[in-house]
Amino acid sequence: VVYTMWLKRTTPQNIVIGGLAGALPPVIGWAAAAHAAPLNAWLLCAILFMWTPPHFWALSLYTSEDYGKAGVPMGPVVWGAKKTRTQILIYSLLFVPLAQVPLFTGLGHWPYGAVSGPGGVVFLILAFKLWRSTAGDGQPAGETGLYDVRAGAKSARNLFAFSILYLFALFAALLAERLLGVL
Numbered sequence: 001v002v003y004t005m006w007l008k009r010t011t012p013q014n015i016v017i018g019g020l021a022g023a024l025p026p027v028i029g030w031a032a033a034a035h036a037a038p039l040n041a042w043l044l045c046a047i048l049f050m051w052t053p054p055h056f057w058a059l060s061l062y063t064s065e066d067y068g069k070a071g072v073p074m075g076p077v078v079w080g081a082k083k084t085r086t087q088i089l090i091y092s093l094l095f096v097p098l099a100q101v102p103l104f105t106g107l108g109h110w111p112y113g114a115v116s117g118p119g120g121v122v123f124l125i126l127a128f129k130l131w132r133s134t135a136g137d138g139q140p141a142g143e144t145g146l147y148d149v150r151a152g153a154k155s156a157r158n159l160f161a162f163s164i165l166y167l168f169a170l171f172a173a174l175l176a177e178r179l180l181g182v183l
Contacts, residue, residue, distance in 0.1 A: 008072060009071060009072060009073070010073070011073060012073045012074060012075050012077070012078040012079060014072075014073070014074075015052055015053050015056045015057060015074070015075075016052070016053055019048075019049050019052035019053065020045075020049055022048065022049075022052060023045045023046070023047075023048035023049035023052065024045055025048075026041055026044035026045055026048065027041045027042060027044070027045045030044075039105060040102070040105055040106075040107040043101055043102060043105060043107060044107075046098060047095070047098055047099055047102075047170070048167075050091060050094055050095035050098050051095055051099075051163065051167055053087065053088065053091040054088045054091045054092045054095060054123075054127060054159065054163060055159075055160060055163040055164070055167075056074075057074070057075050057076075057084050057087060057088050057091075058088060058130065058156045058157070058159040058160040058163065059156070059160045060074040060075055060076050060077075060084065060136075061075075061076055061081060061084060061085070061088075061130075061135045061136035061153060061156035062135060062136065062153035062156045062157050062160075064076035064077055064081070064136050075087060076136045080136075081134075081135060081136030081137045081138075082137075084136060085130055085131045085133070085135065085136070086131065088127055088130060088131065088159070089127050089128065089130070089131040092123060092124055092127035093124070093127075095123070096120035096121075096123055096124050097120075099116050099120055099170060100113075100116055100117065100120065102116070102174070103116070107174065108173065108174055108177065109177055109182050110182070111173050111176060111177050111180075111182055112170070112173040112174055112177060114173070115169045115170060115172075115173040116170055116173070119165075119166045119169055119170070120166075122162060122166070123159075123162060123163065123166055126155070126158055126159040126162055127159055129155045129158070129159075130155040130156055130158075130159050133152065133153075133155040133156070134152045135152055135153045135154075135155050135156035136153065136156065137152060
């Protein structure tokens with residue numbers, strides 16, 4: 001109710017503020033299982049929190065018309081596409097190094113590093129391409145199918161899609177390390 005009914009419809013920072021609620025499950029789960037919330041639990045929360053803005057703002061760049069029609073003040077609707085692309089780049093530049101921190105806290109090991117390092121480079125390349133693009137600048141309508149994306153917004157779609165894969169790969173690597181006993 002607080003996020004969907006109120007916060008989402010009142011501020012373009014809805015993704016940042018609401019991102020904390022979406023990022024807390026690792027802390028909650030760790031606390032429930034271990035009766036503690038150590039630094040690594042909060043690190044997972046921070047990774048999810050910093051991942052959220054580039055992920056959702058990339059989506060909002062190629063669906064900004066829908067957000068505008070629905071009265072949801074997402075970045076491109078309120079700030080414009082250029083500022084949103086800049087915000088995505090800034091958050092990406094903070095997120096990718098943060099995703100490397102588990103290698104230094106003992107949470108992640110070489111399999112995690114094999115995913116987080118190269119994947120982080122790809123994430124930053126896609127964020128930089130998006131920043132340099134015209135995604136969200138009001139290109140004329142193209143195809144109208146569910147998965148069709150305007151030519152100018154493909155960089156936004158690419159970062160959005162890769163962000164899902166990257167986050168999944170990060171958490172899958174941590175899980176695989178634990179299941180395989182890589183410590």
